[in-house]
Structures are given as C-alpha cells and as structure tokens.
Amino acid sequence: MKPHRLCMTHHLVLAYGLHDHLQVFKPRKATSEDFLQFHAEDYVQFLSNITPDKQQQYMNQMQRFNLGEDCPIFDGLFEFCKSYTGGSIDSAARLNHQLSDIAINWSGGLHHAKKAEASGFCYINDLVLAILELLKFHPRVVYIDIDIHHGDGVEEAFYMTDRVMTVSFHKFGDMFFPGTGGIEDIGNSTGRYYSVNVPLQDGIDDNTFTELFKFVMQKVMAQYQPGAVVLQCGADSLAADRIGCFNLSLDGHAECVRFMKSFKIPILVTGGGGYTKSNVARCWANETAVLLNKSLAKDIPFHDYYFEYYSDANYQLRIHSTSNIDNLNTRAYLDSLKQRVGTNLSSLDNAPSVEFKEAPPESKLPEMDEDQLNPDERYGLSSLQIQPSSPVRAFV
Ligand SMILES: [Zn+2]
Numbered sequence: 001m002k003p004h005r006l007c008m009t010h011h012l013v014l015a016y017g018l019h020d021h022l023q024v025f026k027p028r029k030a031t032s033e034d035f036l037q038f039h040a041e042d043y044v045q046f047l048s049n050i051t052p053d054k055q056q057q058y059m060n061q062m063q064r065f066n067l068g069e070d071c072p073i074f075d076g077l078f079e080f081c082k083s084y085t086g087g088s089i090d091s092a093a094r095l096n097h098q099l100s101d102i103a104i105n106w107s108g109g110l111h112h113a114k115k116a117e118a119s120g121f122c123y124i125n126d127l128v129l130a131i132l133e134l135l136k137f138h139p140r141v142v143y144i145d146i147d148i149h150h151g152d153g154v155e156e157a158f159y160m161t162d163r164v165m166t167v168s169f170h171k172f173g174d175m176f177f178p179g180t181g182g183i184e185d186i187g188n189s190t191g192r193y194y195s196v197n198v199p200l201q202d203g204i205d206d207n208t209f210t211e212l213f214k215f216v217m218q219k220v221m222a223q224y225q226p227g228a229v230v231l232q233c234g235a236d237s238l239a240a241d242r243i244g245c246f247n248l249s250l251d252g253h254a255e256c257v258r259f260m261k262s263f264k265i266p267i268l269v270t271g272g273g274g275y276t277k278s279n280v281a282r283c284w285a286n287e288t289a290v291l292l293n294k295s296l297a298k299d300i301p302f303h304d305y306y307f308e309y310y311s312d313a314n315y316q317l318r319i320h321s322t323s324n325i326d327n328l329n330t331r332a333y334l335d336s337l338k339q340r341v342g343t344n345l346s347s348l349d350n351a352p353s354v355e356f357k358e359a360p361p362e363s364k365l366p367e368m369d370e371d372q373l374n375p376d377e378r379y380g381l382s383s384l385q386i387q388p389s390s391p392v393r394a395f396v
Pocket of ligand 1: 147148149234273274
C-alpha cells in the first residue's frame with residue numbers, strides 16, 4: 001500500500017530538489033518481534049494473519065482489536081505496518097548511534113494505536129516503538145504531537161513513567177476524536193506531571209498556536225532536559241483540512257518544527273494525520289526544507305506526478321482556505337491554559353535521572369549502502385532520513 005499523500009510528499013520533495021541535501025535510506029522492515037516490544041502477542045498474531053476475505057470468520061477478534069470501521073483490513077496491511085514502523089525504529093537507531101542528528105519518517109506517526117487495539121487508522125504504534133529504542137540510550141525523551149487529534153496511544157504507553165514526557169496540542173471537546181487529552185490528564189504514579197495536554201478549541205491560528213507552543217515547549221525543555229525529541233507533525237491541524245477545524249498556515253505549522261530544531265537535540269520527525277492531500281504534501285515538503293535550513297520557491301516546480309493536485313492554490317506553496325472558522329480560543333482561555341500547564345511543570349522534579357544497571361540490547365541497524373539501492377525503488381519510498389549538510393553537533 002502506498003498512500004497517495006505520501007507519494008505526493010515524496011514527489012514534491014524531489015521536485016524541489018531537497019533530496020540533494022538528504023541522505024535517503026530504505027529502512028529495514030520491522031518484524032513481529034519488534035512489534036512485541038509494545039504490542040500484545042495475540043494482537044500482533046492476528047494482524048499478521050488477517051486478510052479482507054477472512055474477516056467475516058473472525059468477527060469476535062475484529063471487535064476485540066477494534067478492527068473494521070476506522071481501521072479497515074486491507075491487502076498488505078501487515079507489510080504496511082512493517083514499513084512505516086521500520087522507518088521510525090531505524091530513525092531512532094540512527095540518532096542513537098549519532099549517524100544523524102535529524103531523522104524524518106513522513107510515513108510514520110500513527111499515534112492512536114494501543115497495546116492490543118487499533119484506533120483511528122493506526123494499527124502499530126511506530127512512535128512508541130521508536131521512543132523505546134531511544135530510551136536505550138537516553139534517560140529522558142520528549143514526545144510532541146501537533147496533529148489535531150490527541151496523541152492518546154503514545155500518552156497511554158508512557159502515562160506511568162517519568163522517562164518520557166508527552167506533550168500534545170489538540171482539538172478537545174464537541175465529541176472530537178478520540179475524546180481524551182483534557183488539561184487535567186497529567187500522568188499517574190511515577191509519571192505524574194509527565195503527561196502534558198493542551199486542549200484547544202476550533203479555529204486556532206498561527207499567532208495563538210505558536211505563542212502557546214513556544215511557551216509550553218520552552219518550559220518543558222528547560223525543566224526536563226531530554227536527550228532526544230520525537231515530533232509528530234500531523235497535518236490535519238492545517239486550515240482547510242477535510243476533517244480538521246484549526247486555522248494554521250504552512251508557516252505556522254512549520255514554526256513548531258523550526259522551534260524544536262533550535263534546541264539542537266537529536267530529533268525524529270514523523271508524519272501523522274492529514275486529509276487534504278495537496279496540503280499534507282505541501283506541509284511536509286516545506287518542513288523537510290525547514291529541517292535542512294532551506295526555503296522553497298512559492299511556485300511549485302512542475303513535475304510529472306500529482307502536479308495537477310496543486311491547482312487548488314494556483315500551484316503555489318500555500319493553503320487555499322475558503323472557510324472562515326472563528327478562533328474560539330479567547331485570550332482568557334489561552335492564559336488559563338498557560339497558567340495550568342506552567343503550574344504543573346513547576347511541580348516537576350528537575351530532570352529525573354536513570355541508572356542504567358544493564359545495557360539493554362540494541363536494535364541492529366541494517367547495513368545500508370545507498371549506492372547499491374535501486375534508485376527507482378528508492379524513489380518510490382515514503383520514508384526519508386536526513387542529515388543536514390552541515391550537521392548540528394548536538395552530541396558532546
Ligand atoms: Zn489526526
């Protein structure tokens with residue numbers, strides 16, 4: 001399965017010539033064993049065997065694992081999971097081994113998947129598995145989620161630990177999916193205060209979103225001092241998304257990426273949701289450029305595949321939005337969010353330490369030789385990993 005929006009992103013990255021500044025790798029496919037680091041065995045087993053023609057026979061399990069409506073069974077489902085998850089785990093391993101300072105996997109970011117349950121078109125949670133990989137080397141990891149939906153699967157996985165701080169900015173209320181992520185959800189047990197939720201109302205715009213994002217993330221980074229960052233860049237928080245209700249422009253969304261890059265800490269950047277395909281591709285190509293310190297021409301260069309999709313905004317790198325969603329996030333509401341989150345963060349112990357008693361087994365990085373890859377096949381990939389031409393020296 002090659003989702004359109006990922007192919008479009010890929011071809012737009014190529015059209016802008018950004019691949020000349022990237023190291024592009026074909027990631028290893030993740031295995032069932034990798035999945036079991038987080039997911040339940042019976043769930044993984046079922047995913048590996050189920051096919052569209054067999055689902056009628058297994059209605060009980062289909063229900064138990066929440067498969068069907070939002071999470072349909074399609075041909076090649078398990079291979080699809082292996083591909084996007086392999087990209088995220090390999091990215092984490094490259095960061096761990098200091099082979100890259102920044103890694104991108106636009107095909108990853110499936111943040112809703114639970115231990116034994118699919119949710120919101122997420123089957124295997126590549127983010128959780130990548131974070132587990134990072135935790136082998138780093139005492140503390142920060143996970144940030146700017147998809148319009150709450151990053152519930154990742155939050156749930158690390159709700160009881162202080163080794164991962166999850167921070168999610170999302171639409172909350174009006175029965176919006178998945179319905180979790182209230183400001184009062186702050187983690188439990190050792191993880192108390194290590195889950196941060198920033199619940200937002202319809203229509204948030206660039207100024208208010210980026211102001212809030214920077215306020216929260218500045219505090220998180222100062223207080224928690226993570227060794228690595230995972231940033232889920234779901235593009236359904238953009239204006240004119242088919243199911244979203246925010247008002248972010250490409251620049252507003254990308255400003256979050258630019259801001260997190262400025263901390264010069266190893267970072268894995270992934271995709272996520274996004275339902276207006278042309279804008280998803282614009283968003284992620286633009287953010288690839290931001291991570292490379294490049295700026296892109298406003299006019300999208302002509303290219304062979306999918307070019308016609310960009311007619312919606314006159315073939316330009318911008319979002320054409322006809323809707324006028326009012327920003328329901330009042331100044332008073334935003335200030336109250338800042339105050340609540342600020343108070344919670346100041347309740348934290350400063351940067352909890354971890355004693356590594358025994359080195360955990362590392363994920364093996366595949367031998368990757370770009371020259372031996374079939375360029376046609378490589379260009380069909382939806383995963384990119386990059387190293388800036390002048391690498392950020394984040395490691396000392
Ligand atoms: Zn989403």
